[in-house]
Amino acid sequence: MSDHDHSHEHPAAAEHGTNSGGWLRPAVFGVSDGLVSNAALVLGVAAGQASGHIVLLAGVSGLLAGAFSMAAGEWVSVLAERESFELELRREAEHIRRYPDEESAHMRRILRDAGLPADLTDHLVAELRERPEANLDFHARVELGIDPTNLSSPAVAATSSFLAFALGAAVPLLPWLQASTDLAVELSIGLSALALFSVGALLARFTGRHPAWSGARQLLIGSAAAGVTTVIGAWIGA
Ligand SMILES: [Zn+2]
Structure with a gap:
């Protein structure tokens, strides 16, 4: 999906002094990717006047397609490196x-x-x-510069990026399991915005930025993506 997903296979080397063990950083990026990608997909399809059932179908497909794609990319990259x-x-x-x-x-x-x-x-x-x-x-x-006792595992990398993406992608999708269409749109926007801000605030851990600033930036990026798909969805749906 995006380049940064393959750039942190050696978190252990980069994470001296933190207790996150190196898994937290790629996990947060994976969650963020799933969140932005599926919020944009779900809200775009919903804007096209699709039924709740179609939105759910599209969202589940988006979740699985994205998660498999991330896992496959991670697998190939870590395997080649290993x-x-x-x-x-x-x-x-x-x-x-x-x-x-x-x-x-x-x-x-x-x-x-x-x-x-x-x-x-x-x-x-x-x-x-x-x-x-x-x-x-x-x-x-x-x-x-290799630690032979600690080579990255392709299976672990693939599984964790699958789960991280799926977790993020599930957020905008959850309301569509239950709520009526209008309410689901609102809940989907609200949950996604909250999650985007939280993910951004978490990313501040690795960038040294202020969590509120980092959260607001992530919210803005996600909103831009969802805004574009919403406009296009409404245009095609009309
Ligand atoms: Zn030698």
Whole structure:
């Protein structure tokens, strides 16, 4: 759906100092995507004088189509990233096996460049050579910037983006399960506006903006999207 969904597979690296563990940020973006996308869809179809049943049908389809699309995108992206990391790890292991002296010299140079004294780096590198597993782990972290014990899972990424999008997309849809058409439109607008503002306020956690400002901005963006589809829906429906 949008590019930012594939840009935060490494939340752990970016989230030092927070206890959100890295999952909160992509989850909030996923919820926001589902919310904006389905609020615009539902209100656009409703503006075209569609029956409550048709609006519900369109909204459920929009929820599922969007959630599957997000999950598929996330799956492909995380899988490709994981495979490239695994390839790099295999290459590094092969290097260490075939050229242990060159690899040790390289590591010594990196550690000295980082400011560690020579006797310490010599000792550390010698100790690591006694422990092949720890050695590969260390090379992966220091040389490749990869944490081999914490590679992202495509299944987890796909499932969580599916659920996040579906959660956001369900908000504008809920009133259509019960209410009459007029009331459902109003409830749908009200719930979506409330959710947009809340999601925006949550996003302020990652941007350092004021929550009220961030919430208002998100509300404005969602309203613009829904405004466009409402005008087009009313025009086509008339
Ligand atoms: Zn190496």
